[in-house]
Amino acid sequence: MASHIVGYPRMGPKRELKFALESFWDGKSSAEDLKKVAADLRSSIWKQMADTGIKYIPSNTFSYYDQVLDATATLGAVPPRYGWNGGEIGFDTYFSMARGNASVPAMEMTKWFDTNYHFIVPELGPEMKFSYASHKAVEEYKEAKALGVETVPVLIGPVSYLLLSKPAKGVDKSFSLLSLLDKILPIYKEVVSDLKAAGASWIQFDEPTLVKDLDSDKLKAFSDAYAQLESTLSGLNVLVETYFADIPAEAYKTLTSLKGVTAYGFDLVRGTKTLDLIKGDFPKGKFLFAGVVDGRNIWANDLAASVSVLEELAGVVGKDHLVVSTSCSLLHTAVDLVNETKLDNEIKSWLAFAAQKIIEVNALAKALAGNKDEVFFASNAGAHASRKSSPRVTNEAVQKAAAALKGSDHRRATNVSARLDAQQKKLNLPVLPTTTIGSFPQTVELRRVRREYKANKISEDEYVKAIKEEINKVVELQEELDIDVLVHGEPERNDMVEYFGEQLSGFAFTVNGWVQSYGSRCVKPPIIYGDVSRPKPMTVFWSTTAQSMTSRPMKGMLTGPVTILNWSFVRVDQPRFETCYQIALAIKDEVEDLEKAGINVIQIDEAALREGLPLRKSEQAFYLDWAVHSFRITNVGVQDTTQIHTHMCYSNFNDIIQSIIDMDADVITIENSRSDEKLLSVFREGVKYGAGIGPGVYDIHSPRIPSTEEIADRINKMLAVLETNILWVNPDCGLKTRKYAEVNPALKNMVAAAKLLRKELGSAK
Secondary structure (H helix, E strand, C coil): CEEECCCCCCCCCCCHHHHHHHHHHCCCCCHHHHHHHHHHHHHHHHHHHHHHCCCEEEECCCCCCCHHHHHHHHCCCCCHHHCCCCCCCCHHHHHHHHHCCCCCCCCCEEECCCCCCEEECCEECCCCCCCCCCCHHHHHHHHHHHCCCCEEEEEECHHHHHHCCEECCCCCCCCCHHHHHHHHHHHHHHHHHHHHHHCCCEEEEECHHHHCCCCHHHHHHHHHHHHHHHHHHCCCEEEEECCCCCCCHHHHHHHCCCCCCCEEEEECCCCCCHHHHHHHCCCCCCEEEEEEECCCCCECCCHHHHHHHHHHHHHHHCHHHEEEEECCCHHHCCCCHHHCCCCCHHHHCCECCHHHHHHHHHHHHHHHCCCCCHHHHHHHHHHHHHHHHCCCCCCHHHHHHHHCCCCCCCCCCCCHHHHHHHHHHHHCCCCCCEECCCECCCCHHHHHHHHHHHCCCCCHHHHHHHHHHHHHHHHHHHHHHCCCEECCECCCCCCCCHHHHCCCEEEECCCCCCEEEECCEEECCCEEEEEEECCCCCCHHHHHHHHCCCCCCEEEEEECHHHHHHCCEECCCCCHHHHHHHHHHHHHHHHHHHHHCCCCEEEEECCCCHHHCCCCHHHHHHHHHHHHHHHHHHHCCCCCCCEEEEEECCCCCHHHHHHHHHCCCCEEEECCCCCCCCCHHHHHCCCCCCCEEEECCCCCCCCCCCCHHHHHHHHHHHHCCCCHHHECECCCCCCCCCCHHHHHHHHHHHHHHHHHHHHHHHHHC
């Protein structure tokens, strides 16, 4: 029995790559320094898998930013604005596409399917000239081979690459991206030929778009692409990998009929219905890569249950053609449980991070081959029994409160138009009110204060004093900039989900459980292991402290229940919506305490609402119903004069705009600028939005500082489709990843643009 890993985390167990990237971007280290850190990480990962006994070890899954951007570099698909003149793409061009530079903005960034990982969206059109411009796949294969490790090079499949792209600016939106297939396949042939020449015997094409609802033309593109690649692939074993959901029946037929393909990989954790398709008709003589170990969560695999599934599959495809695999890349889970020295021992026994999942995959392969590790399996069974019987998992009062939610849709009694009128009388805001999304830059000094407080190196009084000073600095800056609705900057928070999870029951936390979100940005998802409740207020002290420093409205800042859920590692012993309702009730308590404390504007971020949308259309309505309902639960009890904001970012919202309206927030701030103002097209097409709305006027994930004129131009585009009295002016997202040297001038220009347009609107009356 053979074993396989779809992909592996890149950042390193202590975020080594993150720090190397940021040092390079800041000009503190060289390109060679960065490359050395990357090479050391790759070497360690490959050797770890080889030593564990994994047969099919991936290469080219490492990336300096993301794997789709790597594919863009391989294909030489560089937008003209970056001034690339051909040749091998270097760091300057690569990182300019990802992050922008002083003169041009970055490419759009969006969520990778329904995960919290992001990718850079390719911008393509009929004039794009493709060329083989990055030899990374071949170089990394050779690098592993020189270390004595045989690997399976991984490429984003040609059809998925095109389906994940968008028409470039100026290209008609109806342009068929698949019409470029004939132009990119010659590059794929060159890459494959180079890999063959280097000695590769297997190659993996990731084609995750096959799990989506694709029409017959899109499915035909897969058949056409692999038919064209067939002769080049001859002599190689070819794996086409899918993940994140069940594969539809028609797509399954297409996949298993592809020419030149030796093996098929399926997610059998989130795609349990795929099992029926495999049992019904699997092509004879082909390999099945069975993804039974969850690549997206941190719970230990139920080894006994997995063996049962694998034995059933072995009866269909034969043991010699069955490979045990992860459900998807382990990129989406934490790196190594060994680094968690402070995690509760009972909870720790229930978990498996990437390093442990490799061991699980190998143990399952050995068990199926007749070499079962009885001690390992017995320990696994004991951990599962412990989790099922542990009293810390269940809270009867929470269960009853969540059950009592049934029968109400939890809507505020007054419509949004009347509420906005009542709020304006109280807040007295100008036309085009300005605000920010919540966080301000997290300085080295601020991080040091939080770190020393957690390590008991400074007292609580010293910590509170330092945080108050930071809040005061942020408040004074916003008043100086003349921003209308202020935030306290969130200096007490390292992460918008972790901060709340630390104060809610039913959550556990790691020390080094970092997961890459995009580029060098890492998050440390909480672990929801039991029923959720709020023992005491979480933000009231800091919000009221900040409000006492200004006469302007100060936003109370909360993370919404759907985002806390989607950005956590969630328990799998009850439906996700039940856990979400529990979190919603906890946030509801906090909202009502903030209101009682005199906070008149409360923001409940739902940045990840779109992210959790199921990939299959048939499952989306149910998700949106309970997700939107969860948000409404949080604020159903507030007065009309209390203004409820929410925030969303870095997803495609156009297809769920009616659900966003149904959230019934008073104001929504939403990412817009980096996606080339895609959001505005919804309103051009006639969607009526009556609540306040602030489409972001500049991209905070780029160090570039937009001019007043550029921001004013964006606002004018918004005014062409939105009513003046509902439009807010704000950045795309929070400012924590930026430096004050970037934030101050950008916000100054933003406020200046708002004032300029207020003047123009006033003189036009």
